[in-house]
Amino acid sequence: MNRVRLLVLNAALGPLDYRVPDHLHVEPGSVIIAPLGPRQVFGIAWESERLPGAEVPDARLRPILDVMPVPPLRAPLRRLIEWTADYYCAAPASVARMSLSSGAALRGGGTLTEYRLSGAMPSRLTPQRDVAISALDGEQGTIRELVDLAGVSEAVLRGLVNAGVMEPVVVDIDRPYPLARSDHARPSLSDLQQGAADRFVDAVKAREFAPMLLDGVTGSGKTETYFEAVAQAVDEGRQVLVLLPEIALTENFLKRFASRFGVPPVVWHSNQKQSERRRAWRQVAEGGAQVVVGARSALFLPFANLGLIVVDEAHEVSFKQDDGVRYNARDVAVMRARFEQIPVILASATPALESLQMAEAGIYEKIDLPSRFGAASLPDIAIVDLREQVPPRGRWLAPPLVAGIEERLARGEQALLFLNRRGYAPLTLCRNCGFRFQCPNCSAWLVEHRLSKRLACHHCGHEVPSPSLCPECGEADCLTACGPGVERIADEVAELFPDARIQVVTSDTLSNPEKIAAFVDAAESGAIDVIVGTQLVTKGYHFPELTLVGVVDADLGLEGGDLRAAERSYQQIAQVAGRAGRASKPGEVMIQTRHPEAPVIAALAAGDRDAFYEAETEARRHAGAPPFGRWAAIIVSSEDEAEAREAARIIGNAAPRLDDLAVYGPAPAPLSLLRGRYRYRLLINARRSAAVQQTIRDWLGELSFAPGVRVGVDIDPYSFV
Numbered sequence: 001m002n003r004v005r006l007l008v009l010n011a012a013l014g015p016l017d018y019r020v021p022d023h024l025h026v027e028p029g030s031v032i033i034a035p036l037g038p039r040q041v042f043g044i045a046w047e048s049e050r051l052p053g054a055e056v057p058d059a060r061l062r063p064i065l066d067v068m069p070v071p072p073l074r075a076p077l078r079r080l081i082e083w084t085a086d087y088y089c090a091a092p093a094s095v096a097r098m099s100l101s102s103g104a105a106l107r108g109g110g111t112l113t114e115y116r117l118s119g120a121m122p123s124r125l126t127p128q129r130d131v132a133i134s135a136l137d138g139e140q141g142t143i144r145e146l147v148d149l150a151g152v153s154e155a156v157l158r159g160l161v162n163a164g165v166m167e168p169v170v171v172d173i174d175r176p177y178p179l180a181r182s183d184h185a186r187p188s189l190s191d192l193q194q195g196a197a198d199r200f201v202d203a204v205k206a207r208e209f210a211p212m213l214l215d216g217v218t219g220s221g222k223t224e225t226y227f228e229a230v231a232q233a234v235d236e237g238r239q240v241l242v243l244l245p246e247i248a249l250t251e252n253f254l255k256r257f258a259s260r261f262g263v264p265p266v267v268w269h270s271n272q273k274q275s276e277r278r279r280a281w282r283q284v285a286e287g288g289a290q291v292v293v294g295a296r297s298a299l300f301l302p303f304a305n306l307g308l309i310v311v312d313e314a315h316e317v318s319f320k321q322d323d324g325v326r327y328n329a330r331d332v333a334v335m336r337a338r339f340e341q342i343p344v345i346l347a348s349a350t351p352a353l354e355s356l357q358m359a360e361a362g363i364y365e366k367i368d369l370p371s372r373f374g375a376a377s378l379p380d381i382a383i384v385d386l387r388e389q390v391p392p393r394g395r396w397l398a399p400p401l402v403a404g405i406e407e408r409l410a411r412g413e414q415a416l417l418f419l420n421r422r423g424y425a426p427l428t429l430c431r432n433c434g435f436r437f438q439c440p441n442c443s444a445w446l447v448e449h450r451l452s453k454r455l456a457c458h459h460c461g462h463e464v465p466s467p468s469l470c471p472e473c474g475e476a477d478c479l480t481a482c483g484p485g486v487e488r489i490a491d492e493v494a495e496l497f498p499d500a501r502i503q504v505v506t507s508d509t510l511s512n513p514e515k516i517a518a519f520v521d522a523a524e525s526g527a528i529d530v531i532v533g534t535q536l537v538t539k540g541y542h543f544p545e546l547t548l549v550g551v552v553d554a555d556l557g558l559e560g561g562d563l564r565a566a567e568r569s570y571q572q573i574a575q576v577a578g579r580a581g582r583a584s585k586p587g588e589v590m591i592q593t594r595h596p597e598a599p600v601i602a603a604l605a606a607g608d609r610d611a612f613y614e615a616e617t618e619a620r621r622h623a624g625a626p627p628f629g630r631w632a633a634i635i636v637s638s639e640d641e642a643e644a645r646e647a648a649r650i651i652g653n654a655a656p657r658l659d660d661l662a663v664y665g666p667a668p669a670p671l672s673l674l675r676g677r678y679r680y681r682l683l684i685n686a687r688r689s690a691a692v693q694q695t696i697r698d699w700l701g702e703l704s705f706a707p708g709v710r711v712g713v714d715i716d717p718y719s720f721v
């Protein structure tokens with residue numbers, strides 16, 4: 001009899017066995033729908049020897065219902081799912097779910113009716129019809145899409161359809177994308193760039209696993225260089241995955257890609273329309289999507305014929321996912337390349353210490369671009385010591401920075417002020433009674449957002465309209481904003497320079513692709529004088545007229561107990577500094593700080609990256625921190641504080657006593673209340689050789705907790721809150 005073992009997409013269940021009816025063909029990787037009690041569940045056919053489960057006698061097996069009309073998940077992806085689940089202590093079903101991330105795509109084909117002009121003219125030409133006909137020349141789309149394009153009502157378009165002026169065209173909803181042309185606009189590379197590009201092209205041709213670290217200063221042309229490898233893969237008919245750390249960077253990338261290859265790449269991220277996701281998923285699986293650019297979830301897509309992976313801005317913390325399956329997309333990308341036997345390029349101007357260490361150990365090949373492209377040189381960096389250059393009361397910009405902005409405005413150039421704090425002020429308190437606005441669901445202050453006139457929690461999204469009275473003492477006019485956010489800095493610039501055109505750039509103001517595209521256009525065309533932004537604006541952008549970068553508070557990133565704080569601060573400031581002077585005009589960077597002697601600041605000022613990395617490496621080695629030792633975290637949470645505390649105590653008491661592994665805690669998490677759940681943490685510090693995952697599985701597997709308790713494991717954690 002034909003039986004099959006399924007990895008079912010339900011994290012609470014183990015693998016399940018089914019019978020395969022004679023009329024269905026199943027192979028490893030087939031996507032299957034099967035009965036589960038009275039319901040149905042998706043599952044993936046798996047090699048049974050790799051997925052141990054309870055042996056059920058043939059007679060008790062239920063038959064699967066159907067095999068989905070999609071290509072089976074290939075072996076390299078199945079191995080990746082196994083590896084990810086094992087390494088990050090996650091349920092295989094939760095990882096597999098990321099591969100089958102468009103339910104609609106699994107069910108197979110469908111069509112859609114679009115319309116276009118037929119060439120016939122109407123017998124009666126109203127002004128509305130005239131507008132529509134000229135606007136729709138060369139266009140094709142659904143009626144709804146054409147309504148937007150033409151700016152006329154649906155009734156007008158329906159009238160044109162009835163009059164035969166527009167004709168229906170039936171299209172496959174999962175139709176292929178237009179093809180990228182590798183020689184559409186090939187740049188002529190500098191010798192240095194060409195050397196790097198040749199290496200990447202060779203690696204694509206070789207079709208072997210090759211992890212490469214592209215370490216190039218800001219503005220050195222990393223993108224242009226790895227585009228040559230993309231071109232090679234496209235020429236060979238193979239697919240490419242480019243991972244970006246944030247959706248916000250996609251718009252800029254789309255534009256650059258389209259001008260290089262003639263068509264935009266295929267986009268994949270979580271905020272897309274269902275229909276777009278489904279088309280992208282199917283084309284990825286069938287090989288019709290050549291180049292996919294996406295956020296980290298694109299890593300688990302079922303590529304038919306992957307030839308290259310690029311992780312751009314590979315040092316970015318946002319590649320680490322902190323809920324659900326807690327994985328690091330940078331590291332999983334390298335594993336996917338290994339299973340697929342293809343090259344992977346990690347590109348960054350400020351590589352993670354872990355990546356540099358891998359290069360030093362000879363595991364990654366390091367490829368350097370040490371200078372900027374063309375006539376551009378790296379900007380001059382100056383320190384503004386806030387203890388000597390004191391901003392006026394209630395202000396945050398010190399005199400040298402203000403003078404710098406004034407100079408840029410006079411010359412028609414641009415300035416960028418960086419402060420990694422959204423909103424107007426991070427804390428609001430009552431001068432009369434001392435009341436502070438706090439989130440009811442989180443142990444965090446509410447942040448004032450003046451643009452939207454609200455107080456908001458940046459952890460759970462809780463919002464209240466900005467009050468005029470103190471809720472505690474009832475006084476009016478007593479609420480004070482403490483400290484600056486970007487909105488407040490923008491106000492300060494507006495007061496100093498009333499004619500300046502200022503744009504605040506945060507995830508609040510650039511909340512959709514249209515707004516991001518509008519910002520990029522405005523900044524490129526010189527319609528903005530001063531940009532005030534969070535980390536969102538520190539990387540990826542290339543604005544030729546931007547010649548001054550001001551870091552408003554360089555000490556901010558060093559606060560808090562994060563063990564990677566120094567590295568992250570260094571990266572963020574080096575990246576934002578890298579936005580200055582990228583074209584012919586030289587750039588200048590001013591870093592405001594109260595601690596000019598701090599190693600991070602001193603290294604930035606001296607432009608001595610190696611010194612910083614060396615000091616940081618020594619500190620990590622000394623502390624047994626990554627990459628010299630390993631960390632893992634256990635996070636316990638419950639809506640009931642006593643329940644959470646008790647579960648944490650049980651885990652702490654059962655902690656293993658081993659020579660190569662130390663357990664700290666449990667202790668209340670720094671964010672001890674998050675989204676209504678009380679939280680405790682344990683930190684594990686282990687030698688590199690320790691079997692951390694197995695130890696944790698054995699340890700937690702023995703324990704049981706109250707039903708409302710959640711226990712999460714975070715391997716190689718980034719967040720310590």
Ligand SMILES: Nc1ncnc2c1ncn2[C@@H]1O[C@H](COP(=O)(O)OP(=O)(O)OP(=O)(O)O)[C@@H](O)[C@H]1O
Nearest residue numbers: 187188189190218219220221222223224373540542
């Ligand atoms: N060979 C080239 N020919 C023409 N333009 C180039 C070339 N190399 C780089 N450029 C241009 O120089 C600018 C900087 O290049 P790019 O954005 O690729 O650098 P990067 O190293 O990715 O920078 P960052 O890390 O700061 O984002 C871009 O506008 C790019 O188009």
Ligand SMILES: [Zn+2]
Nearest residue numbers: 439442457460
């Ligand atoms: Zn909250």
